[in-house]
Amino acid sequence: LVVGISRRNNKREDALNLGANAYIATEEDKDWETAYARSLDLIICTISSPKLPLSKYLQLLRTKGRFIQVGAPEEALPAIHAFELIIKGITIGGSPISSPDDIREMLQLAADRNVRPWIQERPMTEANKAVVDLGNDKARYRYVLFN
Numbered sequence: 001l002v003v004g005i006s007r008r009n010n011k012r013e014d015a016l017n018l019g020a021n022a023y024i025a026t027e028e029d030k031d032w033e034t035a036y037a038r039s040l041d042l043i044i045c046t047i048s049s050p051k052l053p054l055s056k057y058l059q060l061l062r063t064k065g066r067f068i069q070v071g072a073p074e075e076a077l078p079a080i081h082a083f084e085l086i087i088k089g090i091t092i093g094g095s096p097i098s099s100p101d102d103i104r105e106m107l108q109l110a111a112d113r114n115v116r117p118w119i120q121e122r123p124m125t126e127a128n129k130a131v132v133d134l135g136n137d138k139a140r141y142r143y144v145l146f147n
Contacts, residue, residue: 001039005057010137026053033059038088043067050075058084069094119144
């Protein structure tokens with residue numbers, strides 16, 4: 001089961017088109033943590049905000065599930081109770097981007113398979129507007145500024 005997770009439904013169609021089996025909008029779907037409880041083995045979290053509903057995310061994990069944080073919020077992650085980890089044997093970890101050799105290998109794989117990013121190009125003169133739009137979740141999925 002591959003599940004896309006975001007705060008709102010505005011990415012649902014994209015996630016499903018990219019191959020997700022299901023989608024959770026954490027601020028809009030009711031009781032999502034109950035509906036998908038114990039359904040996932042692994043969560044790779046790219047959120048860089050300390051507002052993520054960490055305890056609810058942990059409810060989605062099966063026994064021996066893993067939560068891996070790759071987003072880097074400037075503030076601390078939300079507190080959790082040790083019992084949430086102990087009862088199901090959950091592991092919480094983190095991962096940096098990777099070594100230069102791993103990055104080269106990933107980029108080569110992307111080139112070999114013709115994987116392309118979803119970007120929106122914006123002129124440098126719109127940099128301030130792009131930052132505001134980014135804060136309002138309007139980027140799909142990365143802005144690239146150009147002169």
